[in-house]
Amino acid sequence: MNENRRQILEMLAAGKITADEAERLIAALEPESTPSAREFDGMVGRLRGASVKSRAKYLRVLVEADEDMTGLKGPTTVNVRVPTQLLRAGVRLAALIPKQAHDQLDEALSKHGVPITLSQIKPENLEELIEHLEDLTVDVEGKGGNATKVRVFCE
Amino acid sequence: MTPNLAMIQVSNPSRRGFRLWIPLFLLWIPAILLSPLILLALLVLLAACIAGQVSFFGALRTFWDILCSLPGTHVHVRADQSTVLVRIL
Numbered sequence: 001m002n003e004n005r006r007q008i009l010e011m012l013a014a015g016k017i018t019a020d021e022a023e024r025l026i027a028a029l030e031p032e033s034t035p036s037a038r039e040f041d042g043m044v045g046r047l048r049g050a051s052v053k054s055r056a057k058y059l060r061v062l063v064e065a066d067e068d069m070t071g072l073k074g075p076t077t078v079n080v081r082v083p084t085q086l087l088r089a090g091v092r093l094a095a096l097i098p099k100q101a102h103d104q105l106d107e108a109l110s111k112h113g114v115p116i117t118l119s120q121i122k123p124e125n126l127e128e129l130i131e132h133l134e135d136l137t138v139d140v141e142g143k144g145g146n147a148t149k150v151r152v153f154c155e
Numbered sequence: 156m157t158p159n160l161a162m163i164q165v166s167n168p169s170r171r172g173f174r175l176w177i178p179l180f181l182l183w184i185p186a187i188l189l190s191p192l193i194l195l196a197l198l199v200l201l202a203a204c205i206a207g208q209v210s211f212f213g214a215l216r217t218f219w220d221i222l223c224s225l226p227g228t229h230v231h232v233r234a235d236q237s238t239v240l241v242r243i244l
Contacts, residue, residue: 072234074234076234077234078231079229083225088220098207
């Protein structure tokens with residue numbers, strides 16, 4: 001096994017690249033499309049950069065509401081920063097819930113208008129969610145044109 | 156890494172606020188002193204896990220993961236001119 005192929009497989013094993021990305025890199029190593037060593041290093045670097053970028057460290061929730069909206073003195077702000085590691089651990093915690101409790105929870109959630117099946121929330125789903133949460137902004141309009149701004153993103 | 160410090164700050168213009176630094180790393184000392192009680196609690200947890208058909212080691216690992224992922228948590232709420240800030244370092 002040559003050095004480049006070994007490097008790709010190590011990155012795949014470490015979870016730094018996906019199977020598709022590894023396949024593309026290995027295909028790029030085939031003799032008919034042999035890239036130069038510099039081109040190969042560039043591709044590896046780009047893929048590494050992409051995977052590092054998607055590994056957000058924190059989930060941030062910002063809420064801003066003016067006093068007309070809340071009825072309180074002065075603006076109301078909430079700024080919460082939660083490590084994504086904590087979210088992952090939380091998902092693993094959900095996996096510990098016994099099946100019969102899962103069914104009861106799912107039933108209670110759907111009764112209250114939250115049709116979520118807890119057993120379907122897995123760490124890999126969370127990774128996908130975090131990737132897509134890179135910059136999501138939700139603006140909620142209050143009554144009389146007052147605005148409450150809610151921003152959820154990963155950083 | 157487990158959390159080392161927690162900071163709680165409460166401020167209000169009408170009352171005297173406070174800022175509290177809690178050295179969480181010092182909790183290791185009572186934890187070591189109370190280790191027999193912790194062992195007993197682990198046995199109770201083991202029995203509960205067996206009764207609930209939950210992996211004991213999985214539960215311990217998840218608890219440890221949650222504890223270790225707490226550093227970096229930051230909650231800042233400002234309402235009615237009062238501010239509450241909680242940080243775990």
